[in-house]
Amino acid sequence: MPRDLSGARGADSGAGAVKPDELDRVIHEPVRLSIAAVLAARREVDYLELRSLLALTDGNLAAHAGVLERHGYVAAEKGFAGKRPRTTYRLTPAGRRAFARHVERLRVLLGEGERDRR
Amino acid sequence: MHEPWLDDDVTARPADPGADLRTIRALMERARSYRHLPPAAAFTAGALAVAGAGATDAILARAPIAQSLGRLGLVWGAVLVAAAAGWVLLAWRSVRREGAPFVTPLAIEILHALWPPLVGALALTAALSRAGAAELVPAVWMLGYGAGAVAAGGFARRAVRWLGVAFVLAGLAHLALAPAPAVALGATFGGFHLVFGLVLAVRPAREA
Numbered sequence: 001m002p003r004d005l006s007g008a009r010g011a012d013s014g015a016g017a018v019k020p021d022e023l024d025r026v027i028h029e030p031v032r033l034s035i036a037a038v039l040a041a042r043r044e045v046d047y048l049e050l051r052s053l054l055a056l057t058d059g060n061l062a063a064h065a066g067v068l069e070r071h072g073y074v075a076a077e078k079g080f081a082g083k084r085p086r087t088t089y090r091l092t093p094a095g096r097r098a099f100a101r102h103v104e105r106l107r108v109l110l111g112e113g114e115r116d117r118r
Numbered sequence: 119m120h121e122p123w124l125d126d127d128v129t130a131r132p133a134d135p136g137a138d139l140r141t142i143r144a145l146m147e148r149a150r151s152y153r154h155l156p157p158a159a160a161f162t163a164g165a166l167a168v169a170g171a172g173a174t175d176a177i178l179a180r181a182p183i184a185q186s187l188g189r190l191g192l193v194w195g196a197v198l199v200a201a202a203a204g205w206v207l208l209a210w211r212s213v214r215r216e217g218a219p220f221v222t223p224l225a226i227e228i229l230h231a232l233w234p235p236l237v238g239a240l241a242l243t244a245a246l247s248r249a250g251a252a253e254l255v256p257a258v259w260m261l262g263y264g265a266g267a268v269a270a271g272g273f274a275r276r277a278v279r280w281l282g283v284a285f286v287l288a289g290l291a292h293l294a295l296a297p298a299p300a301v302a303l304g305a306t307f308g309g310f311h312l313v314f315g316l317v318l319a320v321r322p323a324r325e326a
Contacts, residue, residue, distance in 0.1 A: 033138060034145055041146035042223065049218045053149060081219060103142060106135035 026071045027102045031056065031064040036091065036099045039074065044090040065089060073098055152224050152274040156208040160315030163201035164308050170197040171304030178300060183252045191243075194259075197307075224273055231269035235262040256299045260289030260306055277317045284310055 027036050034054050038045055045053075051061050068074035073095030077088050091099065173193045177186045213220045239262030243255050264285025271279025288306045 030141075033142065037142040037145040038149040041149040044223065045149070046219045046222060049222060052218045053145075081221075086219070103139070106138050106142075110135040110139060 023105055024098055024102050026067065026073065027098055029064070031060060032068055033102075035061075035065060035068060035089075036073065036095065036102075039089060039091040040096065040099050044077075044088045047087040047089065050089060068095065150224070150273060152228055154209040154212040155274065155278070155318055156212050157315045157319035159205045159208040160311050160318055162204040162208075164311030164315060166197045166201050166204075167307035167311060168304050168309075170194055171300045171308055174303060175298075175300035178298075183299065184250065187247050187252055194303075228270045228273050231273065232266040235265040235269070238262055253296065253299070254293070256302050257289045257292040260285045260292060260302075263307075264289055277314065277321075281310060281314050 027033055031054070035050065038050060038053055047061070050056075050065075051058065054061070056064075065074060065076065069076055072092055074089050075092050077090075079086050079088070170193050174190060177189050177193070180186075183190070210220050239259050242258045242262075246252060246254050246258065264282045264287075267282025267285060268279055269282075271282055285306060288302070288310070292302050
């Protein structure tokens with residue numbers, strides 16, 4: 001079972017406290033959000049599997065994973081599987097916190113949107 | 119630090135929290151689901167089991183089950199090894215087509231879900247045979263295989279879990295009704311896998 005998103009409460013979340021422009025800009029981008037979601041569900045994911053899961057090109061994946069890595073959200077580990085080079089990605093603790101906070105903010109925004117419509 | 123990605127594509131994207139949360143949930147589910155279940159592997163396993171059931175019928179026509187344990191063990195051991203080899207080969211081909219690695223943490227979790235009930239069934243087979251209760255062995259394998267499939271189903275598409283449930287129910291029914299072993303083995307290990315292969319073939323998109 002995937003982690004329950006309802007349990008992902010950020011430290012600074014709170015109903016009525018979130019505006020759309022306060023979303024984490026690093027994670028909010030769709031490709032990076034997808035990468036973070038996959039990594040949040042698994043301990044680590046191989047580069048090729050991540051590319052296949054998200055149907056990304058090499059350049060797209062490398063660029064966006066690189067942004068997440070530079071911001072300390074993702075750690076990349078390079079090694080070998082037999083003679084073939086292999087890169088695996090995982091979310092760092094900071095990345096997990098940022099993802100949980102982002103999900104919580106989305107949930108708060110969604111709740112506010114639904115309240116506005118009522 | 120300047121990140122051109124942030125300037126170009128983020129500020130322009132309005133927040134759509136509902137869509138984002140749906141995407142996140144779908145991706146997390148997909149990431150936790152093993153996707154390389156080729157229908158051909160299920161058909162192969164089913165066909166091998168039907169052949170095994172035919173051989174079982176022929177063996178039991180000559181001698182009672184208590185005196186046929188060695189031959190039955192050889193037949194079903196061969197079926198198990200050939201079916202497992204078929205799964206590995208066809209799954210490997212499916213994985214390689216995507217360029218993804220074959221051995222992943224997810225695949226290892228599936229193996230860890232499968233092996234305890236199968237080893238348990240093997241141990242019980244030996245114990246029941248020694249105790250003169252060999253007629254219970256087919257039910258033990260249905261229950262063991264079913265338990266493994268239910269456990270592995272937590273890391274794969276829902277059909278795997280339903281396959282496991284079907285095997286567990288069949289095992290319980292076998293204990294209660296004690297049907298002919300060849301018929302029971304053919305209907306479950308043969309029939310269930312053929313139906314499972316059909317489900318994989320007809321609804322492949324739900325897997326991804």
